[in-house]
Amino acid sequence: MNLALIAQSVGNALATGAIFGLMGLSFGLIYSTTRILHFAHGSVYVCAAYFFYAAYVAADWPLLPSAIAAVLGAGLLGFVVMRLFYEPMVRRGTSGAVVMIASLGLFIVIENLVVLVFGNDSRVISKGEVQQGLLIGNVYVTPLQLASFAVALATFAIVFLLVTRSKLGRGLRAIADNPAVGEIVGIDVRLLNYLVFALGSMVLAIAAVLMGLDIGVSPGMGLSVVLIATIAAIIGGANSMFAGIAGGFLVGAVQSMGVLWIDPRWQNLLIFSALIVVLVVRPTGVFGTAQR
């Protein structure tokens, strides 16, 4: 096997991993603090991608305002989903299994609403910019891949600073550790839950914008996105807000590097087997801590 091929795969793994890292981070933020198996997260992705499509292509806005609109729209959606959908159930002490079933219901509802509004076809999100590929060393990359990687790293840094340095972040870490104690010491757990849903949804929307520019969007994409997001977060470490980033890069590496040795059609098998191995052998995740 030649080195150039391996270098190219590493390049692809990093590009894919950055996007998956955003997905894993978005799910990990929400799951580590609220413990809700938020399957409708996939619908938030689809909505964000269609917000972006509506602004950038349909309304012909410039790129940056369109992306910001999509991210803010998704944040609002996440906030509302927690406030009006999950919160009433959580407050009544509904069990996690039932909440998950409701989440699946919400996923189905939103997916079909999107089909009714936008139709079932996939949409290209692009204004026909010609993208000349670049050669860095032996690795061929597109400018979009480079930009995506940079945006993802910047997002990781911002979220990391937000969670480790701000008052909001201190509260989030407290309730991730123990929500009951958080409540006792005067933290507004409910508000923080809304905010972490908003934050997770915004991070996911960034992935939706970047992936949308690359491969477009269709209403059926939600399921595969939420599966990758969940797997990245769980493999990384379900107790940690950030392990999902590492999990995302790991899944990206399996997907891109696996091609070197294994027929690409067995990728899914590889990734889901990894999930089960981690769940059974190391439930705290590859990079996780044993807390909680």
Add this chain to the structure above:
Amino acid sequence: MEYVLSIVILLTIYLILATSLNVVLGHGGLLSLCHAGFYAIGAYAAALTGINLGWSFLPTAAAAVAIAAAVAALLALPLLKLRGDYFILGSLGFQIIIIDIIYNSDWLTNGALGLSRIPRPRISGFEAISHLDYALLYGAVALIAIAVLHYITTSPFGGALNAVREDEVAATALGKNVRSIRVRAFAISAGGAGLAGALYAHYVTYIDPTSFTFTESVYILSLVIVGGVATTRGPILGALLLVAAPEMLRFVGFSSDMDSNLRQLLYGLLLILFAFVRPSGIAGRSVF
């Protein structure tokens, strides 16, 4: 009339799927998302033994039940180590792995193209041809399957299974082998799904992996949730409501391009409604 009978046939299949899922979901308290995987294994087992070996209905159905149950017993070894959310995610993983293997094993399953010309059900001299034949045969099979599963879940074994769900530690303290009880329940449940798969394969005579995806698992799950867990009539009510009722909507002029989307929409709303208002389902016991 043919149309009504075709719904009845579909209903018999979903009655078995819902009732068998209820064994692990309701009585066992384990939220499994891989029931459609076992459904697929049964369908392929029946199709392959029917096509390649020329077996008649009873042996193919037996093979479907046995193979689905055996695979389930094997998967149960790692899966039953998991609890709560992790069990849900693990079962989801197996759902996708099973379908992926079927999808990619072209040499055996013909991959995405699927298997066609599956023989119709034959039992000695009788061969099901008309919709009425199917409805009668499958109705009888469903009745027997539901009776057997009812017997199992109300037997001492069923009592032990419910006890394990309610309080694992107490059941262990009373000398119950928790692990063995759960493995058997998982295998029995998968065997039921395998039987439903055999019925499906012999009815449509063409199968491909798209009929048995994660979405199908969620659909079967919703039949049990809406009907009610841990009782015999719960899944039956759920299947009647969710399989038969939407078909009836057609008669009141509810048909267009958007038909399937609207139907999906209603079904999603129904799931949410039940989670909010009546988590134990129409006729269920409160389990989760």
